Amino acid sequence: MSSKINCLIAQSGGPTTAINSSLAGVIHEAIQSTTINKIYGSLNGIQGVLKDDLFDLTETFHIDSNNLSTLVHTPSMFLGSCRYKLSDPLVNDSDYHTIFQQFTNYNIKYFFYIGGNDSMDTVNKLSAFAVEHHIDVHVIGIPKTIDNDLACIDHTPGFGSAAKYIASSILEIAHDAYIYDTKSVSIVEIMGRNAGWLTAASALARTTYNEAPHLIYLPEAPFSTASFVSDVRTQLEKRNHVIIAVSEGIKDPAGMYISANSTGTDQFGHVMLSGTGKYLENLIKNTIGCKVRSIELNVLQRCASHISSQTDLDEAYELGKNAFRLATQGETAKMVTLTRTSNAPYTVTYDSTDVSNVANVEKCIPREWINEAGNDITQELIDYIYPLIQGEVPITYQNGIPSYLSVEHLFRR
């Protein structure tokens, strides 16, 4: 057995509900591979390699085990995360030497890094270093981010589940708002500093009876407070309850974040950035004067695994499997990708790209997918998101709450 080689997986960046499905996909292929002896997981991303915080996952997960299927449905990152940026090796290569020494110590030939933009930068640097120094370690990136802002891929794992949560929540918020016969405005603040994909997903809450959200504002279109108040007034003439979806990252025509305008002071006299939704709530209160409420979906939009998209988790799993295959085929410095080959019926193919094409590039919504007034999205954008939120996941509940996995619980007690 000692002649066999080992592989290592780590996760990095912000949470999604799909990132553990990709982890499970890699584990699935690695278990089935005849060349792999041990499957290691690194705690807290690349930091776990530097700190020698590795777990042997091999015995815990079997193809048909409850653990593997529970891992698929577990939110956030089973192996923890980090926000660690590797130095340019020309400036300081000490981390690189530590990391590759660790790979030698553990006989690791394949390293899989599941993450977003910054994680692909790590994949890029490590694989380049390995090639340059003729080190036989293959480094493959697996994409994830709720923000859907990665280049070279039709959409990112994690986005579809967050989109499903957002659309479902907006519908439920609409039911909640519609009950009184007095005028009201509800402002729902959705994640996205520069890319509005998540906020756009709110449009999928529209049904035969629900037109909410009635207004949608994205970071990709300049935001004018005057137009906003005017838009809300127009909507309030048409209906009692106006529901608005707004990205946290909307910016004024000068490029300043609207949230940065919120110059309240807290109980200590410190300037308080109260957030985009709260700012707009005050704006409506002080201009129109009707009942107004702001709702921040906050972290639940990225961790509510109980309402994940089955399509999203399936794709994330498949990408994990493909990453393993790619590595064993001798590839390195790649990120696995998927391409939409048809929208109705929805089909995708799996492929890969040089990770250098992805690292540090941000994909935003094309302006032509936003309406001219900058307060709604087009049907093309709805059609693009629609297939990604389809399918419900079979969550197991224990004692009335979802049953998930914890690395601490499995490996540390």
Added chain:
Amino acid sequence: MSSKINCLIAQSGGPTTAINSSLAGVIHEAIQSTTINKIYGSLNGIQGVLKDDLFDLTETFHIDSNNLSTLVHTPSMFLGSCRYKLSDPLVNDSDYHTIFQQFTNYNIKYFFYIGGNDSMDTVNKLSAFAVEHHIDVHVIGIPKTIDNDLACIDHTPGFGSAAKYIASSILEIAHDAYIYDTKSVSIVEIMGRNAGWLTAASALARTTYNEAPHLIYLPEAPFSTASFVSDVRTQLEKRNHVIIAVSEGIKDPAGMYISANSTGTDQFGHVMLSGTGKYLENLIKNTIGCKVRSIELNVLQRCASHISSQTDLDEAYELGKNAFRLATQGETAKMVTLTRTSNAPYTVTYDSTDVSNVANVEKCIPREWINEAGNDITQELIDYIYPLIQGEVPITYQNGIPSYLSVEHLFRR
């Protein structure tokens, strides 16, 4: 058919995910009754009676219809709501004359009002007026409120579903918070101005691997900011990530709402009540200085029907059915109730009480169910809530989002 009598149902107060299940329960019994001709629904509570905004529900709902089962799972109030308080009839009885004239016009003999405290006041006043004026109309109240603060009932419909949402969300937030190896504090603000039942439900997020929430603060125990900061410091010595559940209604020892202390000013120079969670977030930032985030569960805790408690919806349905039976047995001025007869296995019996015992009374958590330090709850309270969040509902999804019913859609297009 014209010799048969009709019944009327209305909903009032704030939304829950169980209130439509009680409506469905009344409809279920009324359909099966041989004495009932038409089942009317009043739009926006008692206001719909005053404004002649009644719908004939009889044809739309059948016992085995999709409509009736979808109604059970639909959040908020299908018939809309109001916050309308009837005058003392000795002061002004004009509303009473209008209402009972309407009942005569529509041949309504049974009126069912589903709501909380204030709605039971309406039931109380209308039934007393009918008795005093020898009007043959039976008025029965059906309880609901997420706050669980009604007297004479073991727990209120709507509470169990909100509790399940809160416990599940806290677990998912814990997964989200645990990923980094740096210190952090997450403060989750939960509804409840005077009663802490909902915040107490956060304790049901605890599992074999998750001890969050690590601190719980309720309106029933006086809140000291000094003790709070000290509690958080102690927790941060034991673990990296501290998760705190706090009622919006916590008060200082003088009885002042903590949220009322938040004296920031907004962009218009107006005093801004930023909310309890935000206030405590600033407090931790300015005293301890670690990473801190506040999360307001907001309206989703009362409208996220996709994760309702089956136990809760079943009980709400049964209470609706019992209300109908009670009315046809000649009762009036009653609220249907349930009593817990055993906790393991969990069993309840259904009964009723004079609505005058319930109206305008508020049930809070007994002090002995809160720990001495006032920062956690006892096992008795956990045992009390535990059965109420059990069971998952079979939600149907359409186009990736939950399938619900809308009165506008069914009756107004």
